[in-house]
Amino acid sequence: MDATTLPPDRSPAEEPPEPVLGGVEEALLDEQAYDVLAEAAAVVDPMEQLVDMEALDRSRRLILVHAHPDDETIATGATMAKYAAGGALVTLVTCTRGEEGEIVVDDLAHLSSAAHDRLGEHRVEELATACEALGVRDFRFLGGAGRFRDSGMMGMPTNDDPRCFWQADMDEATRDLVRIVRDVRPQVMVTYDENGFYGHPDHIRANQVAVRAFVAAADPRFAPETGEPWQVSKLYYTTFAKSFIQAGIDHFRAAGEGTDFFEGATSAEDLGIGVPDEEVTTEIDARGFFDAKVAALRAHRSQVAVNGMFFALADGVGQQAWALEQYILVRGERGPGAGPYGREDDLFAGLAAPAHGSI
Numbered sequence: 617m618d619a620t621t622l623p624p625d626r627s628p629a630e631e632p633p634e635p636v637l638g639g640v641e642e643a644l645l646d647e648q649a650y651d652v653l654a655e656a657a658a659v660v661d662p663m664e665q666l667v668d669m670e671a672l673d674r675s676r677r678l679i680l681v682h683a684h685p686d687d688e689t690i691a692t693g694a695t696m697a698k699y700a701a702g703g704a705l706v707t708l709v710t711c712t713r714g715e716e717g718e719i720v721v722d723d724l725a726h727l728s729s730a731a732h733d734r735l736g737e738h739r740v741e742e743l744a745t746a747c748e749a750l751g752v753r754d755f756r757f758l759g760g761a762g763r764f765r766d767s768g769m770m771g772m773p774t775n776d777d778p779r780c781f782w783q784a785d786m787d788e789a790t791r792d793l794v795r796i797v798r799d800v801r802p803q804v805m806v807t808y809d810e811n812g813f814y815g816h817p818d819h820i821r822a823n824q825v826a827v828r829a830f831v832a833a834a835d836p837r838f839a840p841e842t843g844e845p846w847q848v849s850k851l852y853y854t855t856f857a858k859s860f861i862q863a864g865i866d867h868f869r870a871a872g873e874g875t876d877f878f879e880g881a882t883s884a885e886d887l888g889i890g891v892p893d894e895e896v897t898t899e900i901d902a903r904g905f906f907d908a909k910v911a912a913l914r915a916h917r918s919q920v921a922v923n924g925m926f927f928a929l930a931d932g933v934g935q936q937a938w939a940l941e942q943y944i945l946v947r948g949e950r951g952p953g954a955g956p957y958g959r960e961d962d963l964f965a966g967l968a969a970p971a972h973g974s975i
């Protein structure tokens with residue numbers, strides 16, 4: 617598959633962009649991809665009917681800054697689907713096309729950076745399909761598709777490629793994101809923590825660019841040519857509570873599957889990811905969008921093995937956990953919460969209520 621059709625940059629809030637499905641259908645050539653698309657459509661069509669019945673609520677606007685195609689689904693897919701279905705504008709900014717990703721299916725192996733180096737184009741299509749499954753129509757690449765190349769894992773020679781995101785001019789990348797922020801005017805921004813959740817250089821850069829843009833977008837002296845200043849009200853990092861990770865480990869051990877998915881660890885404390893439960897400020901219960909998340913995951917066919925950890929988690933821990941997505945509020949005022957940790961159940965909690973809405 618070497619189609620090169622790229623989705624155009626998306627329009628601002630007031631002009632919902634055209635659906636991407638047609639372009640994707642033309643571009644997809646193999647039968648398995650058609651199956652994925654059909655599954656995605658089966659999930660998303662009822663969601664669109666739901667949205668049609670309700671007043672569109674563009675007064676709530678959410679922007680997510682991710683590193684590669686597939687990160688949006690794995691970390692925040694259910695949240696994106698929930699807010700999109702509720703009529704909020706959900707804008708996804710992906711920083712690279714993921715050219716260095718490890719290909720998990722043999723029939724796409726020829727696309728790898730070591731072979732034809734066409735994985736980036738393919739992953740743009742996978743992302744379009746995933747966004748269709750999530751009901752998200754506004755997805756863009758930072759600086760345009762292909763502007764910043766995947767840096768590969770930390771320590772790899774690809775980190776030194778002058779085209780890669782790790783080597784990016786931070787002022788340029790910040791300006792590119794500020795332009796989108798000033799265009800979309802979101803109240804809420806989501807990205808990773810300073811370690812990029814698990815240390816990938818592109819995830820770390822995504823955090824740095826997002827935090828810089830959060831501040832710079834509100835500064836009238838910064839890049840005035842990119843639009844009127846805009847203050848995003850809240851900034852969140854994606855996270856998992858240690859108890860969530862422990863539940864996954866315990867589940868696999870109880871099922872006799874061992875701990876291979878967790879680097880052999882039997883305790884979440886031994887892993888370099890996750891935070892204590894009390895640090896999680898916000899949990900989005902998007903169990904109604906579990907199917908959309910799984911369909912979007914299937915769209916990332918080159919990257920997410922159907923016999924791998926993510927599908928095992930979805931099967932094993934099920935909707936209870938896989939569509940509860942957790943966040944830490946790092947900028948802005950925490951809204952009212954509930955439960956033992958006083959967690960918010962809405963990324964917009966505490967912000968002025970929109971004129972109309974359904975979430």
Ligand SMILES: [Zn+2]
Pocket residue numbers: 683684687816819
């Ligand atoms: Zn990634």
